[in-house]
């Protein structure tokens with residue numbers, strides 16, 4: 302076990318449900334790895350604790366080994382055994398908890414969407430905290446993320462501080478307020494917390510369903526510092542439309558609540574070194590981008606010769622959930638076709654009726670020369686699409702941060718986005734005179750309707766066709782924007798330091 306006595310930096314342990322590339326469903330996974338690597342480069346000691354899912358990408362974990370330690374943790378009033386594994390993911394030390402519980406909590410072939418998710422993750426949090434206690438780890442900061450690990454904060458104060466695990470301050474990041482983990486109040490007792498004490502409006506009682514306990518709210522109330530993933534989203538969730546029931550709670554705790562824009566891992570997402578794309582390129586030599594476009598067209602059976610060669614290629618890589626504006630994504634496909642462009646969608650949906658609807662559209666365009674829908678999760682294909690596309694659409698209804706607009710720009714693909722959350726903090730319309738010239742980098746529309754989307758998408762398609770040199774300059778400019786974690790990680794360090802100095806005072 303890594304047990305440094307003296308160190309110059311801050312000792313941070315993340316407890317989370319995702320970590321790219323081994324266990325990634327969405328942006329949370331990218332953030333955990335990107336932020337941690339950046340903190341590590343700045344001299345801090347960062348570790349992570351994850352469930353040991355059966356469906357992880359084990360090929361991306363090095364030195365995976367079982368620790369010589371029997372971890373006991375309590376659940377449903379009984380003691381259960383767990384195995385703990387250590388491994389290295391992208392240079393970061395990670396501990397994986399494998400419960401030896403008859404319910405086989407992380408042996409389900411998928412990360413989420415199991416009927417007992419509340420139990421799976423409250424079990425995991427309890428075991429993760431037991432691991433800290435029993436292994437003698439004493440981090441400065443315990444950083445938990447989203448509803449799945451929000452219960453770490455109340456567990457810390459109510460159960461583990463009395464047991465002597467009291468070195469830490471608690472940081473909590475909410476990556477999306479839509480998912481809150483609300484359950485009948487008794488369910489919280491399984492991990493050792495008291496429903497009677499916590500079922501109060503100023504603690505963990507759900508603000509809308511008063512018989513439910515709300516894990517996300519517990520993370521907000523009981524952590525020393527709470528962040529979300531962009532400044533604009535941090536404002537939006539303080540309002541009733543954005544807070545999904547938690548705006549009041551966030552208002553009460555607004556002094557410890559901050560919006561820090563995510564970065565992207567610029568080493569993972571780098572067209573100059575990316576081995577998942579056909580031809581590497583950089584802002585200084587963007588010819589390779591066109592090679593990628595031609596190869597992807599050939600691979601997916603889109604028209605690529607003669608007149609077709611000049612068509613703009615519009616890409617979209619997304620989870621197909623209502624938040625992402627699925628009706629507008631569908632509309633963008635038809636609009637692009639009408640305007641003479643090509644469209645590639647890579648997406649998959651956990652919502653059966655949405656998946657079904659898009660399967661219908663995919664069939665409609667099965668052998669179409671200009672449109673292709675690939676309805677699955679495919680990391681390698683996502684890289685190829687970022688590299689090959691000219692334009693990228695993100696018509697989200699709300700978007701806490703969004704990474705795909707930043708990844709697109711890094712690959713010289715110009716985003717068309719709705720002005721919401723982190724999209725509003727990272728994409729600045731080329732035609733909006735309020736934006737300083739050096740910031741202009743894409744196309745922004747305001748309303749979640751087809752007309753508004755058309756206004757953004759049409760301008761992008763028209764500029765691409767009518768002003769090719771201007772477009773090339775825009776591509777180069779977008780590629781040179783710094784979306785690294787560097788600045789954002791500094792903001793996290795400042796917040797960690799603030800709560801640590803308050804604790805010392």
Ligand code: ADP
Nearest residue numbers: 327328619620648677678679680683703704705
């Ligand atoms: P969210 O976390 O809401 O899904 P983000 O924009 O923050 O959205 O992060 C999405 C991440 O997941 C990006 O790295 C994107 O490339 C990736 N992604 C989304 N859907 C797919 C898919 N079908 N195949 C591969 N990668 C995907």
